[in-house]
Amino acid sequence: MMADANKAYVGPIPSGKKIKIVFVIGGPGSGKGTQCSKIVNQFGYTHLSAGDLLREEVKSNTEQGTMIQNFMHEGKLVPSDVSVRLLLKAILASGNDKFLIDGFPRNEENREAYEKIINIDPEFVLLIDCSREEMERRILHRNQGRDDDNMDTIRRRFQVFQESTLPVIQHYEKMGKLRRVDGTRNPDMVFEDVKAIFEQLNTQANQVSIAQTNPFKRWFLHLCCGCFDMQDRRD
Ligand SMILES: Nc1ncnc2c1ncn2[C@@H]1O[C@H](COP(=O)(O)OP(=O)(O)O)[C@@H](O)[C@H]1O
Numbered sequence: 001m002m003a004d005a006n007k008a009y010v011g012p013i014p015s016g017k018k019i020k021i022v023f024v025i026g027g028p029g030s031g032k033g034t035q036c037s038k039i040v041n042q043f044g045y046t047h048l049s050a051g052d053l054l055r056e057e058v059k060s061n062t063e064q065g066t067m068i069q070n071f072m073h074e075g076k077l078v079p080s081d082v083s084v085r086l087l088l089k090a091i092l093a094s095g096n097d098k099f100l101i102d103g104f105p106r107n108e109e110n111r112e113a114y115e116k117i118i119n120i121d122p123e124f125v126l127l128i129d130c131s132r133e134e135m136e137r138r139i140l141h142r143n144q145g146r147d148d149d150n151m152d153t154i155r156r157r158f159q160v161f162q163e164s165t166l167p168v169i170q171h172y173e174k175m176g177k178l179r180r181v182d183g184t185r186n187p188d189m190v191f192e193d194v195k196a197i198f199e200q201l202n203t204q205a206n207q208v209s210i211a212q213t214n215p216f217k218r219w220f221l222h223l224c225c226g227c228f229d230m231q232d233r234r235d
């Protein structure tokens with residue numbers, strides 16, 4: 001059988017490599033990319049945008065690129081095994097061990113394909129909430145020359161968000177993994193809330209590693225937390 005370069009085998013991720021994943025989801029134009037670049041600057045994650053990876057693939061002028069372009073032009077979701085394999089390839093190519101996956105999963109099929117192919121439990125799922133009017137206004141002013149930023153395609157993308165992404169949101173909410181921020185405010189204000197969520201994750205991770213590695217520090221931490229507890233009660 002002829003090897004097809006576009007469907008070349010990728011993966012799996014070496015077991016034993018501890019990788020952190022955070023999904024960033026929200027409607028089109030909610031500010032996912034904008035917040036991701038702030039998170040990258042402050043917390044050292046690698047930003048992987050499913051949409052950007054697909055747009056890169058379109059530029060390759062392959063049969064797969066043309067297929068992707070047709071889906072994106074209509075505002076439809078590209079088949080999940082394509083987007084998941086692009087994500088896997090990008091994770092493997094990066095030296096980093098923590099990733100923001102932006103614009104993914106967008107439907108249950110995306111989520112299931114991810115669980116089958118990559119299967120790294122996300123630390124949490126950041127949802128950027130924004131009103132439709134505000135998202136529409138932002139997209140129409142985005143001015144990045146994207147051929148899907150036109151009124152007909154935007155309508156279809158909103159419909160996909162309502163019908164296909166909401167079940168994914170509900171899934172992670174049930175699992176206690178959803179962290180929701182109000183994205184209608186200005187980018188710095190939104191980031192204040194986003195930052196607090198990531199800081200909380202760091203604090204939890206530090207406490208776990210201290211507790212695992214050093215019994216004296218564990219005792220000290222316990223003592224401090226006890227003191228802070230008492231302080232709180234006094235206030
Ligand atoms: N909080 C915000 N307030 C106003 N404009 C914003 C905000 N966040 C992003 N934008 C602008 O809105 C447009 C869409 O943002 P972007 O981050 O590309 O959204 P998404 O990745 O969710 O599609 C961009 O032009 C961006 O500069």
Ligand SMILES: Nc1ccn([C@@H]2O[C@H](COP(=O)(O)OP(=O)(O)O)[C@@H](O)[C@H]2O)c(=O)n1
Pocket residue numbers: 026027028029032049050051052054071072073075076077078079083102103104105106110148157
């Ligand atoms: N998981 C994904 C993400 C994006 N896409 C495609 O990429 C398009 C643009 O997604 P994007 O995340 O770059 O942009 P926004 O729609 O969020 O503004 C979507 O409308 C889909 O056609 C996809 O098929 N599957």
